[in-house]
Amino acid sequence: MVGPLENLRIVELGHVIAGPLAASLLSDFGAKVVKVETPGRPDMMRDLGPVAIDGVGVWWKTLARNKQILGLDWKSEEGLKVLRKLVECSDVLVENFRPGVLERAGIGPEVLHGWNPDLVILRVSGYGQDGPMRDTPAFGRAAEAMSGLAHLTGFADGSPMHPGFPAADSTTGLMGALGLMIALYARERGVVRGQVVDLAVFEALLRLIDYHVPAATGAGIAPIRNGLRQPMDFAPGGMFRTRDGIWVTVSAGSAETARRLLRAVGGDSLADDPRFASLHSMSKHMTEVFDTLNAYITARDFSEVQVEFERHDAVAAPVLSVEQIIDHPQICHRGDIASVEGDPTHVVGPVPHFSITPGVLRWLGRPRGADTASVLEALGYDDVQIADLARTGCIETALEEERT
Known part of the structure; x- marks a missing residue:
């Protein structure tokens, strides 16, 4: 089946997570991505984290999935000529170097648009391409701190905390893919030709948290971390452990669903209490609500809690481990865990699901220089020309990689 982005061509100069994930998300739906790696200095994601039984880093397998791998010293004279040919026949260039790296190499946006006026350039950096912190080095955790995420995570009397995955880098990849599609849509409509999408790593989280800035400026309420409860405790919920040791998360997003939740744990007298007539009034008594939920859930096994909550159409969702995720019937039914023939490593499949043009996992991350010759x-x-470039070290081919 033809992917909806089959005719989209992307040059990826990115490394690590944020930029490469943006290209990876689009590759799932047919975009042809050529990932450029400098010979002798491969992307660190090849080695970072756990290694699969075949000796390949599992993070590399999924971040480089569906991509062609070109070993190219694009800063050399001959390498720059190759890069120019690539750019001239591509729609998108993705990079996530520090601001100024492309300019110092002589290929800033003005040069790239001279080569290809229709090129959309995604530039991912710690703090953006301008401003007083433009040249400040940053990693994902610094972005999580700047966005407010770390401040909102953890216990009220404890330290701020980072989540258990690279939230800033990952959400930047997602926002970068969205930015690219918006820019391409504008180009297709004839609004503009090529343009630059400038994305700071902290900005995606800042936008997706969404509520903390209007809460502070509009309502004068500064959200704070609140342990197992919501930062502002505006609705019943929290994290609880059942008698048989299963952690469950409980939540309600409206007054109606909140009362169903209260009826499940406290009966009609609790659910119909005038103090809980609205979420606004309920928020003034959230400690009592939390304590009631905690007393009910911790005194029962999960199966009993689940049955009672379902009877009242309330939500108590178990916290799944990765082993449970892999075997979960709903996740398996949706096809959200995918693999390729001959590789025991499974990854999360393409998301979202399309009714006619679904995403496809074609291959996992390939060896260094695997596609240099074909590209x-x-x-x-x-x-002859390819052999000459290989001899000078301008390119790296799969055979060279195997010999090393």
């Missing part, structure tokens, strides 16, 4: 051939290079 160069598509650009018009013959075997």
Whole structure:
């Protein structure tokens, strides 16, 4: 089946997570991504984290999925010529270097748009391409701190906390993919030709948290971390452990669902208490609500809690481990865990689900230089020229990688 983005061509100069994830998300739906790695200095995601039984880093397998791998020293004279040919026939260039790296290499946006006026350039950096912190080095955790996420996570009397995954980098990848599609749509409509999408790593989280800024400026309420409860405790909920040791999360998003929740744990007398007539009035008594939920759930096994909550159409969702996620019937039914033939490593499949043009996992991350020859051939290079480039160290091919 033809992917909806089959004709989209992306050059990826990115590394680690944020930029590569943006390209990876689009590759799931057919975009042809050429990932450029400098010979001798491969993307660190090849080695970071756990290694699969075949010796390949599992993070690399999924971040580089569906991508062609081109080993190219794009800063060299001959390498720059190859990069120009790539850019001239591409729609998108993704980079996540520090601001100024492309300019110092002589290929800032003005040069790239001179090569291809229709090129959309995604520039991911710690704090953006301008401003007083433009040149300040940053990692994902610094972005989580700047966005407010770390301040909102943890216990009230404890330290701020980071989540258990690279939230800033991952959400930046997601926002970067959205930014690219918006820019491409604007180009397709004839509004503009090529343009730059400038995305700071802290900005995606800042936008997705969404409520803390209007709460502070509009209502004069500064959300704070609140342990197992919501930062502002505006609705019943929290994290609780059942008698048989299963952690469950409980939540309600409206006055009606909140009263169903209260009826499940305290009967009609609690649910119909005038203090709980609205979420606004309920918020003034959230400690009592939390304590009631905690007393009810901790005194019962999960199966009993689940039955009672379902009877009242309330939500008590178990916290799943990765082992439970892999075997979960709903997740399996949706096809959200995917693999490729011959590789025991499973990854999360393409999301979202399309009714006619679904995403496809074609292959997992490939070896260094795996596609160098085929990419160069598509650009018009013959075997002799490719061999000459390999001898000078300008490119890295799969055979060279195997010998090393």
